[in-house]
Amino acid sequence: MKYPNKIKKLHHNKINYANRGMTLENDLNLTNSYYLENNIAIIYKKATPIQVVKINYDNKRHPLIKEAYFQTPSTTDYNGVYRGQYIDFEAKETKNKTSFPLTNIHKHQLNHIEKVIEHGGISFIIVRWTTLNKTYLLKGETLISYINNKKQKSIPLTFFKKEGYIIKENYQPRLDYLKIIDLIYRGGNNEKNNTLSKK
Amino acid sequence: MKYPNKIKKLHHNKINYANRGMTLENDLNLTNSYYLENNIAIIYKKATPIQVVKINYDNKRHPLIKEAYFQTPSTTDYNGVYRGQYIDFEAKETKNKTSFPLTNIHKHQLNHIEKVIEHGGISFIIVRWTTLNKTYLLKGETLISYINNKKQKSIPLTFFKKEGYIIKENYQPRLDYLKIIDLIYRGGNNEKNNTLSKK
Numbered sequence: 001m002k003y004p005n006k007i008k009k010l011h012h013n014k015i016n017y018a019n020r021g022m023t024l025e026n027d028l029n030l031t032n033s034y035y036l037e038n039n040i041a042i043i044y045k046k047a048t049p050i051q052v053v054k055i056n057y058d059n060k061r062h063p064l065i066k067e068a069y070f071q072t073p074s075t076t077d078y079n080g081v082y083r084g085q086y087i088d089f090e091a092k093e094t095k096n097k098t099s100f101p102l103t104n105i106h107k108h109q110l111n112h113i114e115k116v117i118e119h120g121g122i123s124f125i126i127v128r129w130t131t132l133n134k135t136y137l138l139k140g141e142t143l144i145s146y147i148n149n150k151k152q153k154s155i156p157l158t159f160f161k162k163e164g165y166i167i168k169e170n171y172q173p174r175l176d177y178l179k180i181i182d183l184i185y186r187g188g189n190n191e192k193n194n195t196l197s198k199k
Numbered sequence: 200m201k202y203p204n205k206i207k208k209l210h211h212n213k214i215n216y217a218n219r220g221m222t223l224e225n226d227l228n229l230t231n232s233y234y235l236e237n238n239i240a241i242i243y244k245k246a247t248p249i250q251v252v253k254i255n256y257d258n259k260r261h262p263l264i265k266e267a268y269f270q271t272p273s274t275t276d277y278n279g280v281y282r283g284q285y286i287d288f289e290a291k292e293t294k295n296k297t298s299f300p301l302t303n304i305h306k307h308q309l310n311h312i313e314k315v316i317e318h319g320g321i322s323f324i325i326v327r328w329t330t331l332n333k334t335y336l337l338k339g340e341t342l343i344s345y346i347n348n349k350k351q352k353s354i355p356l357t358f359f360k361k362e363g364y365i366i367k368e369n370y371q372p373r374l375d376y377l378k379i380i381d382l383i384y385r386g387g388n389n390e391k392n393n394t395l396s397k398k
Contacts, residue, residue, distance in 0.1 A: 042314055044274060047248040050264065065249065068264035075243060079278065081287070084319025086280035115241055120283025 024093050024128040024135065027174045028078065034173040035082075041178060043080030043087055049073055075112045076123070082178060085185075086121035088113070089140075093128045099154040100127055102147065110147065113140040122185055126167065126177060127160065136164040137180050223292050223327040223334065226373045227277065233372040234281075240377060242279030242286055248272055274311045275322070281377060284384075285320035287312070288339075292327045298353040299326055301346065309346065312339040321384055325366065325376060326359065335363035336379050 028045070035041040054067035076090040090113070092104045105125070116123040123140035138155075142163050146155060165180045227244070234240040253266035275289040289312070291303045304324070315322040322339035337354075341362050345354060364379045 036314075039314075039317070042311070042318055042320075047246040049246040050249045050251075050267070052249075062268060065264065065267040065269070068249070068267055069261060070264070081285035081315060081318045081320040084285065086283065086285040086320075088280070112241070115235075115238075116280060118238070119241055119280045121241075121280040121285075 024091050028091055030174045035178065041080060041082035043078055045078050074108055076109055082181065088116045088121055088123045089126060091126045093130050095131050097131050099156045101154045110144065114144050117141060122181060129157065135167045135175060136160040137167055137177055138164040139184065223290050227290055229373040234377065240279060240281035242277055244277050273307055275308055281380065287315045287320055287322045288325060290325045292329050294330050296330050298355045300353045309343065313343050316340060321380060328356065334366045334374060335359040336366055336376055337363040338383060
């Protein structure tokens with residue numbers, strides 16, 4: 001968990017489409033709002049689990065939490081429904097230029113991704129390489145198989161280029177990851193294939 | 200939102216199966232844990248959204264939230280995947296004996312249920328009548344149609360008896376609501392139908 005990001009978000013309520021320095025989280029929130037408003041899919045970021053310890057009830061309608069702690073999420077960041085199917089994914093940023101450290105994804109998150117797939121859901125990760133300004137989608141199946149076979153502590157960028165799908169930044173939807181889901185899980189269509197590239 | 204319940208939960212970490220006074224939330228958490236452990240479905244209660252205002256970083260690994268507030272959830276309480284399908288529901292308790300007040304469900308939650316159905320997901324509500332010690336499942340479609348047609352401020356118990364499905368309490372899974380989902384969305388099978396009743 002990167003607390004600083006969650007905090008920064010509090011001061012980011014104004015959406016500035018021209019802002020190229022936006023976090024992956026903000027980009028995905030914009031994208032999911034677009035999907036929701038345009039009746040394309042219902043996908044939300046899960047709330048950060050917080051353990052509440054002390055509450056002040058002086059204001060009964062608006063109780064004040066006086067002591068609380070962030071908890072480690074047991075699943076992934078986002079889930080929802082798209083064309084009847086369950087969608088579940090994790091989003092991560094890395095400043096690295098050549099490899100994505102697997103310490104970024106907890107063991108229980110990997111288990112969750114594996115289980116979702118087993119139960120017929122669609123699960124994947126979205127990784128933004130902030131220094132390179134590139135965002136890739138990697139299927140959960142590919143991720144799990146890499147981890148089980150390679151026994152490495154990181155995934156090289158070359159693997160993302162070969163096995164993943166680049167998500168281009170647009171005006172809106174900002175990061176059209178469902179276009180890639182259409183392609184890889186539904187075969188897509190010509191129009192969609194034309195705007196997609198595997199590199 | 201019923202804050203007292205959420206708070207009470209903090210002192211309820213030990214699971215006591217013999218406890219007949221358990222809340223619906225606890226019963227559903229037990230049920231969902233059973234589904235997860237037995238590889239039946241992956242369904243979680245969503246974390247309560249909390250707006251964090253002030254954080255003390257003295258302990259960098261375990262930052263202390265000094266000021267925060269509960270936020271109104273914009274969707275429902277539970278979601279996940281079962282046999283490839285998206286599952287999404289709201290759970291409510293009422294002390295009433297003859298009718299369930301619709302003020303218990305926010306307008307944006309109803310919109311969410313309607314949208315989930317539109318997108319091919321399975322959505323419903325589970326209502327526990329605590330005084331009567333009865334728990335019913337009502338399909339989202341039935342709920343929305345009742346609200347649109349009847350223009351009432353509550354749903355009578357008789358409607359739940361006629362149009363809903365009773366969920367019996369068991370040792371485990373505690374509240375086997377997926378058995379009802381099998382029946383109403385998949386036609387069920389003989390074995391399952393025998394243990395289900397519509398009244």
